[in-house]
Amino acid sequence: MYAIIRSGDKQFRAEPGMTVRVPALSADVGDTVTFDEVLLASTEDGTTVGTPTVANATVTGEVVRHGKDKKVIIFKWKRRKNYRRK
Helix, strand or coil: CEEEEEECCEEEEECCCCCCCCCCCCCCCCCEEEECCEEEEECCCCEEECCCCCCCCCEEEECCCCCCCCCCCCCEEECCCCEEEC
């Protein structure tokens, strides 16, 4: 059983007991979060695809922690000109 949910502008696959990293949420650690935008729901009975969302379907989860991703380094350079910027 799994569901495809939308949080912000991204889509994530969620399964029972799975940890999902989503963009910043305005919830404290330990709070319960409900995602109402379920795009696809799959069970043993079959798969339901929403148009655009599945009616009466929600995914609930708990905020485990907040954090940041690894720092992205932008490197600019031009060939043969000895131009490099980090």
